[in-house]
Amino acid sequence: MRFDQRHLLGIEPLRPDEITTLLDLSEKYVTLNRQRDKRAGTLSGLTQINMFFENSTRTQASFELAGKRMGADVMNMSMQASSIKKGETLIDTAMTLNAMHPDLLVVRHPHSGAVDLLAQKVNCAVINAGDGRHEHPTQALLDALTIRRAKGRLHRLSIAICGDIAHSRVARSNIMLLGKMENRIRLVGPATLMPAGIAEFGCEVFEDMNEGLKDVDVVMMLRLQKERMDGGFIPSEREYFHRYGLDAQKLSRAKADAIVMHPGPMNRGVEIDGTLADDINRSVIQEQVEMGVAVRMAVMDLLARNLRARPKEVLV
Ligand code: ASP
Numbered sequence: 001m002r003f004d005q006r007h008l009l010g011i012e013p014l015r016p017d018e019i020t021t022l023l024d025l026s027e028k029y030v031t032l033n034r035q036r037d038k039r040a041g042t043l044s045g046l047t048q049i050n051m052f053f054e055n056s057t058r059t060q061a062s063f064e065l066a067g068k069r070m071g072a073d074v075m076n077m078s079m080q081a082s083s084i085k086k087g088e089t090l091i092d093t094a095m096t097l098n099a100m101h102p103d104l105l106v107v108r109h110p111h112s113g114a115v116d117l118l119a120q121k122v123n124c125a126v127i128n129a130g131d132g133r134h135e136h137p138t139q140a141l142l143d144a145l146t147i148r149r150a151k152g153r154l155h156r157l158s159i160a161i162c163g164d165i166a167h168s169r170v171a172r173s174n175i176m177l178l179g180k181m182e183n184r185i186r187l188v189g190p191a192t193l194m195p196a197g198i199a200e201f202g203c204e205v206f207e208d209m210n211e212g213l214k215d216v217d218v219v220m221m222l223r224l225q226k227e228r229m230d231g232g233f234i235p236s237e238r239e240y241f242h243r244y245g246l247d248a249q250k251l252s253r254a255k256a257d258a259i260v261m262h263p264g265p266m267n268r269g270v271e272i273d274g275t276l277a278d279d280i281n282r283s284v285i286q287e288q289v290e291m292g293v294a295v296r297m298a299v300m301d302l303l304a305r306n307l308r309a310r311p312k313e314v315l316v
Helices: 016-033 058-069 088-100 116-119 137-151 167-181 237-244 285-309
Strands: 048-053 073-078 106-107 125-131 158-162 185-186 205-206 217-220 257-263
Touching: 016 125, 016 137, 016 167, 016 285, 048 058, 048 088, 048 137, 058 125, 058 285, 073 088, 088 106, 088 116, 106 116, 106 285, 116 125, 125 137, 125 285, 137 217, 137 257, 137 285, 158 167, 167 185, 257 285
Parallel strands: 048 073, 048 106, 106 125, 158 185, 158 217, 185 205, 217 257
Antiparallel strands: none
16 A cells, blocks of 8 residues: 655646555545444544635535544634735745644645645645645545446546536546546536646547537536636526536436536536436435545545654754
8 A cells, every 4th residue: 555645735646556545545434434433543643724715515524524533633724714814925824833733734725726835835744625726636536436436446437527627626636537547538518618728638528418428427517616707608507507507318318327426516407407416316426425524534544644654844
């Protein structure tokens, strides 16, 4: 079992065997999380600080739960109410927290690259919980675990990632992870929601959803990231649903056992039909949330092992 990373800043630096190590360890935490007593002492004595500069429901809650179940001292910084509002820079805030000797720093930030920058300034392990439209590595890992459990493998699958690819860090991290594991990836959506330089992604691109979903094993829907849009990317939500909203009719183009995924939060009736999202025979959206806690436990476990293996850098 090898995992050589000091931080988890993205999927990009991970090797396929490190991804497998992470997913295998996550399975152990899935089992633990289904027991009455869910405690593990893995992070005992360590301090975990969650710094969310952007709103979050699932991600923040699951990092908090993961840390607590593993025995860490977990602190949630309310960044909305912090000194950032008084003009403190990200780096000053990081240095201040660093002086409190955290071991794990979980950071979400609206700017791409902000988490990498912060990781250079602190001496604990940093986990990217989403930075701008850049990466959201734990989301891609929990998606991979969900797919592997539903399909029995994580290679040679045909996977359609649909909707607002341009603004989505979930899409970027998934494209990288699923590509490293040798799957066929299709990107489906209007040209206005495809990122520049799409050819470099090495994926097939479809504007017509009925074509894009044909015979796929997995349909991954994305939220329309309205907060990152500054113009008219779609004609109207009604029109968008008509062309790109996933419903039973469009899903019938995929394989009969294809699964439906969504990272949440969902816009029901915009990118996905509400009844389909709740259909437990097709939708694995709740499993994704469950896998999220286990994957975050595995990530923090592996980073903590690497942290403990390093000589302590003493601050002066
Ligand atoms: N929750 C995911 C994220 O933070 C997906 C989304 O917001 O649409 O990127």
